[in-house]
Amino acid sequence: MSYTKHHKKQSKERILESASQLFCRFGYEKVSISQVMKLARMTHGAFYAHFDSKEALYKTSLVNVLKRNKTNRLAKSPFSINHLMELVNNLSNLRTTPAQGGPSPENILFNEIGNDSDEIKSVYETSYLSILKLLETRIMALKKLKQLPNVQTAEHVKETSRVILATMVGAVAIAKSIQSDEERQLLLLSAQNQILSLLGDKSYTERFAAPIV
Numbered sequence: 001m002s003y004t005k006h007h008k009k010q011s012k013e014r015i016l017e018s019a020s021q022l023f024c025r026f027g028y029e030k031v032s033i034s035q036v037m038k039l040a041r042m043t044h045g046a047f048y049a050h051f052d053s054k055e056a057l058y059k060t061s062l063v064n065v066l067k068r069n070k071t072n073r074l075a076k077s078p079f080s081i082n083h084l085m086e087l088v089n090n091l092s093n094l095r096t097t098p099a100q101g102g103p104s105p106e107n108i109l110f111n112e113i114g115n116d117s118d119e120i121k122s123v124y125e126t127s128y129l130s131i132l133k134l135l136e137t138r139i140m141a142l143k144k145l146k147q148l149p150n151v152q153t154a155e156h157v158k159e160t161s162r163v164i165l166a167t168m169v170g171a172v173a174i175a176k177s178i179q180s181d182e183e184r185q186l187l188l189l190s191a192q193n194q195i196l197s198l199l200g201d202k203s204y205t206e207r208f209a210a211p212i213v
Contacts, residue, residue: 012050014040019061024104027111028058028120055119062108062123066130069104105130109169110176128165135161139199150200163198167191 018039022031033054037044051057105127112124139157142148151160171191175184 008049011040011042011046014042015047015050015057016061016064019057020065023058023061024065024107024111028054028115028117033057055117059119059123062127065108066105066123066126069130109165110172113169113173132161132165135164148199150198160198164195167195 015036019031019036022036022039033047034044036057037047047057051060108124108127109131112120115121115124136157139148139151139160140154143151143157151157168191171187175187178184178187
């Protein structure tokens, strides 16, 4: 009996891992249960032994992504302008999954804009708040170290974080729908430069606002 329980747990974890990879890369609408089960190397029928619906799988898999991502980021949260801009670069990087070290809240923000499902909106909002909190924490730390001359108050930290997130998600959402590689690069670079200007530190522009490859 213990083997059966262990086997069932392993099977569910395989499904969740496959689902998180696919959902974060392609978004909810473009992923089917069959694709998830194929990646997990399991039969389609085995899906319903663990989940009631595709929507339930989506929510569970991405909640796991959020929890895992939060743990990893809290374990190593250095406070420097370098790391803040590396985070911005990650937000603007159109490559998904393995190249970025696995699924993350950023992928959810880019893929599910405008989805009408209440369940998916809930995951989206959790994702948004997770990244927003991370930005606020880092910007507040840099403010205390007097590294961000344009950020003055705690309320300004929150406002700046919202603007950064809105700028990057908006830029990536547009860039994903543009066929011209050159224009996509220019759009993302403009967004990054705008963020650097907002923070009041232009010395990092050339170093961090590099073309996405």
